[in-house]
Amino acid sequence: MATRARVEIDRARIKELTERESAKLDRRTHGSRDFYARAQKSLVGGVASSYQVRDPWPIYLSHGKGARVWDVDQNEYLDFHNGFGSMVQGHAHDAISKAVTERIGLGTHFAAPTEDAIVVGEELARRWGLPKWRYVNSGSEATMDAIRIARGATGRDTIVKIFGSYHGHHDYVMVSIGVDYDKIGDRFDLQSLPYGKGIPQSVADMTIAVPFNDAEAMERRIERLIEEGRAPACVIMEAAMMNLGIVLPQPGYLEAVREITRKHGIMLIFDEVKTGLCIAAGGAVERFGVMPDLVTLAKALGGGLPSGAIGGTEEAFEVVESGAVYQVGTYNGNPLSMAAARANLLEVMTPEAYVHLDALNERLIAGCEALIGKYEFPGYAVGVGSKGCVTFSTEEITDYASFKANQDAEISELAWLYNMNRGVFMTPGREEEWTLSITHTSEDCDRFVGVFEELAHDLTS
Numbered sequence: 001m002a003t004r005a006r007v008e009i010d011r012a013r014i015k016e017l018t019e020r021e022s023a024k025l026d027r028r029t030h031g032s033r034d035f036y037a038r039a040q041k042s043l044v045g046g047v048a049s050s051y052q053v054r055d056p057w058p059i060y061l062s063h064g065k066g067a068r069v070w071d072v073d074q075n076e077y078l079d080f081h082n083g084f085g086s087m088v089q090g091h092a093h094d095a096i097s098k099a100v101t102e103r104i105g106l107g108t109h110f111a112a113p114t115e116d117a118i119v120v121g122e123e124l125a126r127r128w129g130l131p132k133w134r135y136v137n138s139g140s141e142a143t144m145d146a147i148r149i150a151r152g153a154t155g156r157d158t159i160v161k162i163f164g165s166y167h168g169h170h171d172y173v174m175v176s177i178g179v180d181y182d183k184i185g186d187r188f189d190l191q192s193l194p195y196g197k198g199i200p201q202s203v204a205d206m207t208i209a210v211p212f213n214d215a216e217a218m219e220r221r222i223e224r225l226i227e228e229g230r231a232p233a234c235v236i237m238e239a240a241m242m243n244l245g246i247v248l249p250q251p252g253y254l255e256a257v258r259e260i261t262r263k264h265g266i267m268l269i270f271d272e273v274k275t276g277l278c279i280a281a282g283g284a285v286e287r288f289g290v291m292p293d294l295v296t297l298a299k300a301l302g303g304g305l306p307s308g309a310i311g312g313t314e315e316a317f318e319v320v321e322s323g324a325v326y327q328v329g330t331y332n333g334n335p336l337s338m339a340a341a342r343a344n345l346l347e348v349m350t351p352e353a354y355v356h357l358d359a360l361n362e363r364l365i366a367g368c369e370a371l372i373g374k375y376e377f378p379g380y381a382v383g384v385g386s387k388g389c390v391t392f393s394t395e396e397i398t399d400y401a402s403f404k405a406n407q408d409a410e411i412s413e414l415a416w417l418y419n420m421n422r423g424v425f426m427t428p429g430r431e432e433e434w435t436l437s438i439t440h441t442s443e444d445c446d447r448f449v450g451v452f453e454e455l456a457h458d459l460t461s
């Protein structure tokens, strides 16, 4: 990251603008307020998932089309949230709607394989260069089963993950994320901390976290685990971290991880639930050119229907092929999701779609970067494929520790409010990024940049 002049942002000004913008959003969303009052009586916290909780109330949506969504107050937004990156196709895409509508009339569930499941597997194999595939219904199921396959294949229990990475909500991986910086421990001996209650410490202890972008720390920890008789089954990681804003792998890092894992007989799992179909046709494997043993997909695979997949080498899947490891599920490869995935892969997320996404993202990142320079704003823009963010930090974020130490949570919250009040639907929380859809246009990106300029101006003037 280039060194450049930065202004010091007045904390009182952030507070004042946050209060103003919060009040404005409350005034615009009385319909959501009323839904929340009703929803609280039957839904825990008034929502379907704790990631949808928001104070004073969540924004309830009514519908979406293309790059736009509408809330229950009929406020229209350009969608840069896109269902946490699931809707890279845009909402209600004609090809996916047609495929799903046709499939509904033919029966939606048999718990028996259909042709669409084969077609999807063939296309994923072509894109990822990994020959074998299985399906699940979510990202959490994908990472849970991939870890079981790695454990079954290696006969080992311990697993290694990156500190701060999210891989879904099952116990194996709800470890060492979202915790206070002062609790994480020494860089070479990071703590195994359960993420919330209900996760046994004995399960958490089987998951060892290492810092991102530090192959030396990974290798040292792995060697110690081997000495202790706890050789790991797998390293599960995102090739580019997507829950600290975006943290790209430094040159040579992924190659080094591949070498270390291969040397010690450890399976490498790339969790591509977010990167998957969003950063290239063949995800992070294509983008960064490093081949893991297993990949996990979900989110954008089903064009908005619940779906997920695990891809792998012949060797990795041998334990499933032989029946030694059970990879199962009533709804795995269900016909409705497979019909949507087939249309998505063959008709929607085409090579041209990725050219369009790359061009849009470049424009968006360049637009934000130009404003950061103009206002000497403390931040930088970063992205890949359809994904990006402005990271509110003067230091480059390379891992969890640098994120916790440097990223400005208060400006992140204010930026979200600015977006929401100016017709840009954005992922909430300081950890998230934008996802563009193929239905976004240059003008849509310019609108995002325009809102960012208002924020930069108001905070620096």
Ligand SMILES: Cc1ncc(COP(=O)(O)O)c(C=O)c1O
Binding pocket: 084, 138, 139, 140, 141, 143, 166, 167, 168, 169, 238, 242, 271, 272, 273, 274, 298, 299
């Ligand atoms: C990298 C990654 N893996 C796994 C998951 C879990 O996916 P799901 O919410 O579909 O279970 C997520 C969800 O955000 C994710 O970002």
